[in-house]
Each structure stands twice: as C-alpha cells, then as structure tokens.
Amino acid sequence: MVNGSVIFNLRFDKELFKIKRNRKIVLRLKNIVSLKGMPMLHNVVILQKGTDIKKFADEARNAKKEGYIPSKFSSSIIAHTKQVSAGKTDEIKFTIAKPGVYNYLCSFPKHWGSMQGQIVVK
Numbered sequence: 820m821v822n823g824s825v826i827f828n829l830r831f832d833k834e835l836f837k838i839k840r841n842r843k844i845v846l847r848l849k850n851i852v853s854l855k856g857m858p859m860l861h862n863v864v865i866l867q868k869g870t871d872i873k874k875f876a877d878e879a880r881n882a883k884k885e886g887y888i889p890s891k892f893s894s895s896i897i898a899h900t901k902q903v904s905a906g907k908t909d910e911i912k913f914t915i916a917k918p919g920v921y922n923y924l925c926s927f928p929k930h931w932g933s934m935q936g937q938i939v940v941k
Contacts, residue, residue: 827908831863832926834936837910841858861930864888864899865913872922872931879926887926888903902927915940924938 821825838844861866866875875892882889888899898913918940925934 826941827829829925829930829933831934831936832900834911836938837935838915838938840941841914841916843912843914845897845910845912846900847902847908847910849888850903850905852905852907855919860902860927861925861934862887862900862909863911863923864926865897865911865921867895867920868917868921870895870922872924872935876931879931880928887928897921899926 846863846865848859848861848863850859851910852861852876864879866872870892875895877887877889878891886902888896897915898911900909900911903909915938921938921940923936923938924931
C-alpha cells in the first residue's frame with residue numbers, strides 16, 4: 820500500500836514511488852489541506868507513459884462536469900481517485916504491467932503545475 824497526502828503548498832508529500840511491475844498497488848490519498856473558508860479539492864490521476872501532462876491538464880480544467888477527469892483522455896488514464904476535500908480520503912487499486920516512468924498529478928484546475936510526481940515501475 821502506498822499512502823500519500825497533500826501538503827499545504829500544493830504538493831504531494833511523495834513525489835516519487837518505485838514499484839514492481841504486475842503488482843497490485845493500493846494508493847490512498849488523504850487531503851490534509853484546510854484553508855479558512857476555501858474548499859481545497861484534490862485528486863490523483865495516474866497517466867499512461869507518453870501522455871502530455873500539459874495537454875491533459877488543459878483539457879481537465881474544462882471538464883468540471885466530469886470531475887476534472889476528461890473523457891477525451893480516458894485511454895491515457897491508468898487510475899484516478901475522486902476529488903477529496905480537506906480531511907477526506909480516497910483509495911484506488913491498480914496494476915502496471917510495463918516497466919517505465921509514469922506521471923501522476925492533481926487534475927483540479929491550476930494544481931497540476933506543482934502537484935505532480937512519478938511512479939517508476941521495474
């Protein structure tokens with residue numbers, strides 16, 4: 820199991836994970852950010868190798884009705900959590916078969932620039 824949290828300066832507390840291929844991974848996101856009067860929603864989206872993060876994020880910011888998970892990029896998404904508010908948690912299970920480096924990010928508008936990381940699969 821991989822546990823991750825969101826820290827105040829819009830970053831994940833873990834920006835690099837190393838995992839073995841074909842292993843079932845459980846990733847738990849806990850949103851620990853709380854700003855007075857502002858809901859601060861976050862998620863984790865794990866992308867297929869080669870997905871252009873900027874293009875994905877540009878499409879995601881306009882996909883509010885889809886929870887900022889653009890259906891146009893559905894084939895580029897390995898797994899994603901729900902949007903979670905402060906104090907809430909969501910969990911996803913996934914397996915990656917091919918070795919390589921996979922990017923992940925928060926797809927909430929304007930978060931992806933600092934809220935991203937990599938999964939190295941061996």
